[in-house]
Amino acid sequence: MPQLNISPWPMVILSMVVTLFYITQLKMLGFTFHMMLSPKLTEMQKHKTTWELKWTKIYLPPLTFPQS
Incomplete structure (x- = not known):
């Protein structure tokens, strides 16, 4: 047997x-990376909804006391 x-x-x-490194580098050339990221200031719009016009009761979860 040889x-x-x-x-x-x-x-x-x-x-x-x-070859895999070269292909990866070529694929990375297609991406655009943004160097300076600045937060966009967007104005929040207030929407009128029906539940904002009415008073609603908010229920709190029941208090749990520590058991010793």
Whole structure:
């Protein structure tokens, strides 16, 4: 039974890693990264809804006392 020649494997693995790195870099060129991020000031609009015109009762959850 012949022996498996593994001498070209390091070169194949190295070329694969370099190719994947190169493809990744090419894909990253398509993205635009914004360096200066500033918060947008948007004016909040107040919407009139029916429940704002009426008084509604807010129920609090029951108090739980610590058990010792």
